[in-house]
Amino acid sequence: MTLAAAPHRELGLTDSEYEGICERLGREPNALELAVFSLMWSEHCAYKHSKKLLRMLPTEGPHIVMGPGENAGVVDVGHGLAAAFKVESHNHPSAVEPFQGAATGVGGILRDIFAVGARPIAVLDSLRFGELDSARSRYLFDGAVKGIGHYGNSIGVPTVGGEVYFEPAYEQNCLVNAMCVGLARRDRLIRSAAAGVGNKLVLLGARTGRDGIGGASVLASAELSEDDASKRPTVQIGDPFEESKLVECCLELLDGELLASLQDLGAAGLSSSSSEMASKGGVGLDIDVSRVPLREPDMEPFEIMISESQERMLCVVEPERLDDVLTLCDRWEVRATTIGEVTDTRHLRVFDGDELVGDMPVHALVDDVPLYDLEPEEPEGQIYPDPPARLDDGGSAEDALLALLASPNIASKRFVFEQYDPIVGSRTIRRPQSADAAVLMLKADGGSGALAVSIDGNGRRVACDPYTGAAEAVLECARNLACVGAEPLGLTNCLNFGNPEKPHIAWQLTRAVEGLRDACLALGVPVVGGNVSLYNEGGDGPIYPSPIVGMVGKLPEPEAVPRVGFAEEGHAIALVGMFEPALEGSELEKLRGRLGEALPPLDLPAHADALVRVRAAVRGGELPTVHDVSEGGLACALAECCIEGGLGARLSLDEGDAALFGEGPGGVVVAGPRAAVESVDGAIVIGEVGGDSLEIEGALSVSVGELRAAYEGAIPAALGT
């Protein structure tokens, strides 16, 4: 990218935005300033189409230590400990180069977590691709999974959970959302506000190169198009070894109380990290780009300011502590360079040696950004085509069950999670597929009990009904936590949508945020932070609207956490919670080639009450088996309990497809000794564990071996591995 040939429009700014910049500067920006503004005012950095909407979300709660606005949200988890967490997207980079795109997505979210002083202890991923019969989708899926594994495994942070869906609407524009959870002593948390005029600004970590230049504006804030291969140079390259040293070094710097503030370098690199630190601290910063260690010697000052080279952190250090900081960095072989200092000018001033090459008011870069009102308009009818039919309407229940278990959305994700290390750190007491949420014990950290973590969001249901679908994502996530006995402490979300300047996308976004808000209010769970990824559109149109919800909860007794699998012959099986299954928006309807245009309305307060009952039942400690009913309905949930436990079951259910395969939030399967199961508030006993087949009276009988073959075999077969 040469700047001379790139006026403001090529950098993604509108004419009126350009005028706004001139107004705020009192002159025309020079080339460097224009580049910095174009990034700081991009959708990705400034949330200019979503900021007003996000103000709707509840952000206060009794456990909150740090809310939205910091590098990550933080909640109190007792015993002086706090959990920091956040989810972020790396969609467009992954659509252009899946391995590095996904790898650096993980790297970026890890830095957000240790930037607040927390040690990253878990990663979860939410992935969306086109159907696996497309070669492009297989390539993106395989590459993204490898990239996530490469980064997470190498850095010693366990990948403990996640979800993957395959839908035609993600064919061009896949989604890669990564969530990280960190743990810190409350008194060691640090904020990113720069403070103390005269304090030194120190850049830590990797050298700065030309990679990722313009990533935030060129890639993340526009629709994908045919020539995206040419955008590969805007994708960053990750080096987990560098980040591993950086994590340990930063945490030791914080242990020694050597830093005044800390911030990661993400989108827009040095420009955004420095101006955001200055904005929060109400100060100015002088940066000398000639002091920044470079990978290539001839980089222009503007390139240095906007490079998105990975594995870099920016910190503010009191002058008298500088030597200690440099010594510690040297021990960890982490590059540390003083590149500037805190001033009282409230301007970001960029120097190249002695020459002033850019001078911008921090307020104009960060706070006084034009915000846009959405112009939502409900479309008439469904805007997405029906998916291709893969199953006849008239088939048997057995065929439907096996087809559902083999549908990649439901089938075992063993192919994925075996490529991740879920155990490093020695906290993980429930690995993927063994329970509905990942469970991490806190004993060795001086805490009590365990954290439970889940990430959820079914875009197809949101496409059917943005309000209800988004609310369901919150319920699903909270239900996964309830199934291991955990109470949610806070929520993070990533809003993946199409182009918000289009009225129907604006409508999806608005309705979805309303759904999130109402579900959060009903459950009493605050939003601690998140991320917005817009313009997720390819040549075939927008993605399914995909609000992804991540939650962190706490449970008192790790020893009592149930599993998905049936445990013992003779155990009674019951349905608890509030379950009103319907076929609209279900996986079965998808297989039959119908998308649907609405979902049944939700009684949110009733669902909130039901979740409290489920959690109380699980915490009773007498239910070895607990599994929520989600995609594929009750029959699939029961099949999964059989497969995981290696045991059959005999059940009597209502007749009809809706009872067997209908979906809807709120249903939970439990099993255990009869007396324990019958004592659960509201439990409806539906059968008994035993034999080596899943037998549903009058409907189906399939051996556990056959169920397992369909469930475990589908994804390896689709990939030919």
Place this chain on the structure above:
Amino acid sequence: MKFGVVRFPGSCDEVDALMACRRFAEADLLWHGDSDLSGIDAVVVPGGFSYGDYLRVGAIARFSPLMESVIEFARAGGPVLGICNGFQVLCEAGLLPGALLPNNSLRFVCRQVEVAVENPDTPFTRACDQGELLSIPVKHTTGRYYAPPGTLPDEQVVLRYAPGHNPNGSMDDVAGVCNEAGNVMGLMPHPEHAVDPLTGSADGGRLFESLAMVPVA
């Protein structure tokens, strides 16, 4: 008895190994840049990606100042246990026969596997019975053991994957080997991640328990 657990830049499982050792004896971390092993009775070279595993797995770590001391310590008969990346480092250092090659799948694999104790007469397995099955997780990309024919006597095979449990295509299902003297052992499974039933299994503790029984010189 005091364990020393090596910490290279890029190590991942060193704190897990430290905590596992501390269940059975004293243990401290050893910094890769130091070379002092005084007071250490057994060395654990842990898993991870030392020096980013650049060049070739374990190839750079082998040259760290601390490893020079560990090599001396091993040659003098001191017990040294290499886990995963530690196994790779010990092979690179010439302390163990053979080499670790990329998994047949060419993918990272993490899985709980069963390994059988083939040789209970080593400092690392003396708490185990011959043929005892241990449930321990593996997690690696480069774990397929290979030694040229005739270079690995049977008694140096300490652990073998149980039938059907070989996760990587290792030659003869070899999961762990020792040197001729029996004081240096490497294995791909992670015993430090199998010391607590809550996290899946306590079987890996048998190895640390065995080492803790070694008489202190």
